Amino acid sequence: MKLISSLFVSLLFATGAYAQGKYTITGQLTGIPDSTIISLLRNDGNVLTTVSSDTIKNGAFSFTGSTDETALFMIMGNSEEFPSVWLDVWVAPGAVIKISGHNKLVKTWQVESPVKEQQEVTHYTAATAAYLDQWQQLTIVRKQLFREILKDNISPERKKQLKAAIDSVDAKSSAVSTQIETREIAIMQQTAVSTIWLKKLKNVAIDAKYGDKPALREQAIILYKRLNKQQRASVTGQEVYVLLYPPVVVKKGEALADADFKDLQGKLHHLADYKGKYLLLDFWSDGCGPCIMAMPELKQLSDSLKDQLTVISLNVDTKKQVWKAGSEREAITWINLSDGKGMAGIAARYGINGIPHYVMISPEGKILDTWVGYEKGSLLAKVQAHTKR
Known part of the structure; x- marks a missing residue:
């Protein structure tokens, strides 16, 4: 089963700001051993497609490709020591993008880019970096605990301890995510609606619903009311709406729900x-x-x-x-x-x-x-x- 969540769904917006053709992404890292594999994925709606992978050599990696639109890509580290998240990288035709980092916490690697969407992401990241690092570290701990709980020879008592530890990590992660979203909302309250703004609103709406955070939902509703008709009609706008105002779900014994x-x-x-x-x-x-x-x-x-x-x-x-x-x-x-x-x-x-x-x-x-x-x-x-x- 695949859960569909805000971390891997985004709209792609076209732009004419750059000459059509090649984009280049280069990375320079410290604190990560050579031979580590770094992957580049593209977000196509609900689908993440691996575009390329590169092996770190002398602390460096690089990717090149072609695109005819501004599009959301992701960079991930392929080892157990990396967090279960990725770095959002917006590319555009002709864009030259430079990435630097000093550890495996990919979400807060620095990105130098001429793409306006990336610059906006960087603004949010700078405001939440300390909490993002805490959150990434917690995902690593959770991954380690989950890996142990799947072992065949684990005792019932140890499994109980691990489940309690995972619950504790989840509670801490939820609290940290609220801190991140509170700071992002403060930025959203002062800025115009944009591609990134809508993506952030969807993240908030998802956490409000599935994290059972009514105060967060109220803030998301206030932000949603700023959307114009076109923004509300977008796929992301409609997804936000059903997260904030869930429709009545049909149940066993009831008539089927239909649509066009x-x-x-x-x-x-x-x-x-x-x-x-x-x-x-x-x-x-x-x-x-x-x-x-x-x-x-x-x-x-x-x-x-x-x-x-x-x-x-x-x-x-x-x-x-x-x-x-x-x-x-x-x-x-x-x-x-x-x-x-x-x-x-x-x-x-x-x-x-x-x-x-x-x-x-x-x-x-x-x-x-x-x-x-x-x-x-x-x-x-x-x-x-x-x-x-």
């Missing part, structure tokens, strides 16, 4: 069009490993039970080209739709927090069952449990 969907050819569809058979809704993303693992079983179900069952895959990627590429690679032959709203549209009506997420619907259009995650054979077992009654 389109297939990859642009044809309009509704779930109600397929009443009369059992429906299996498959909420998926191209960046979700278990979602992709489930594709052969979905095809098997679609082919073998076509007289009883209609399989409908509902993609939650925010960029159509990502949805299209994944669909073509996996050779999806069954019904494959999207409302174009990521996690803010129909996914919110079904209470989707993690994917793959499945919903079983009766021929009369009533919700029979919902579940999250995939293991081989699990879909067949679930579907047969309903269709053979």
Whole structure:
């Protein structure tokens, strides 16, 4: 299962400020041994794609590539000693970007860049650096504890101790994240809405909802009210809205929730069009490993039970080209739709927090069952449990 959270969802904005073509990223680090691998990833909506990796030599690494738009990339360190986070790096055509750092706390590495989005990120980072470092260190501790708890020979008593330690780290991390967001909100209150501003607002809204922080939610609502109509209609704006004002989630026994969907050819569809058979809704993303693992079983179900069952895959990627590429690679032959709203549209009506997420619907259009995650054979077992009654 892949949780979809604010750390890995962002809008990409085009710009004409730079000549089209090559970007260059160079890094100079101390306190990190040579042979350490540094990876560059690109954020394509909900999907993180590895662009390149480089091995540190004499403290240096570098990446070059081409882009025709301003886009969000991430830099990560590939070893257990790095925190479970990354450095946001905004690139643009023609941009030359320099990175420096003195430890493995990547989130607070320094970035020199002509890209205005990066300069804005740097402003927020400077205001929160001390707390960001605390937070990164806590993610390292949590990763170490979690790695130990997964060992096969661990005793029940030790497992109990580790769970308590993880809970303690999580509580500390939550407190530190509130300190970070409080300082970011202070900046947001004094600055205009921008790409980065919206990204920060989404982070605050996510922590307010899932961290159960009502005071933070109230501050996020005040900030949300500053958005104009166009900003509210953006994918990020809609995601913020459903985080702050969650829609009513449909439950077992209730009628299905419906929406306007389109297939990859642009044809309009509704779930109600397929009443009369059992429906299996498959909420998926191209960046979700278990979602992709489930594709052969979905095809098997679609082919073998076509007289009883209609399989409908509902993609939650925010960029159509990502949805299209994944669909073509996996050779999806069954019904494959999207409302174009990521996690803010129909996914919110079904209470989707993690994917793959499945919903079983009766021929009369009533919700029979919902579940999250995939293991081989699990879909067949679930579907047969309903269709053979």
